[in-house]
Amino acid sequence: MKKNIKFSNFDVFAITKELDLVLTQGKITNIYEIEDILILKIKTKLNEKKY
Numbered sequence: 001m002k003k004n005i006k007f008s009n010f011d012v013f014a015i016t017k018e019l020d021l022v023l024t025q026g027k028i029t030n031i032y033e034i035e036d037i038l039i040l041k042i043k044t045k046l047n048e049k050k051y
Contacts, residue, residue, distance in 0.1 A: 007033055007038050011038070015038070015040070016028070023042065025044045025045050026042050026045060028040055028042055029041045029042065029043045
């Protein structure tokens with residue numbers, strides 16, 4: 001049975017705090033939510049995309 005999980009602004013905030021080292025050198029360009037998976041597309045100043 002699949003759970004219906006929704007990500008709140010607080011969830012995204014907590015995740016970005018954990019990714020602070022990566023995010024200080026870049027920005028989130030897109031956020032995807034597929035079922036219970038949250039995918040962040042991050043573009044760094046080195047033009048590398050990290051997922």
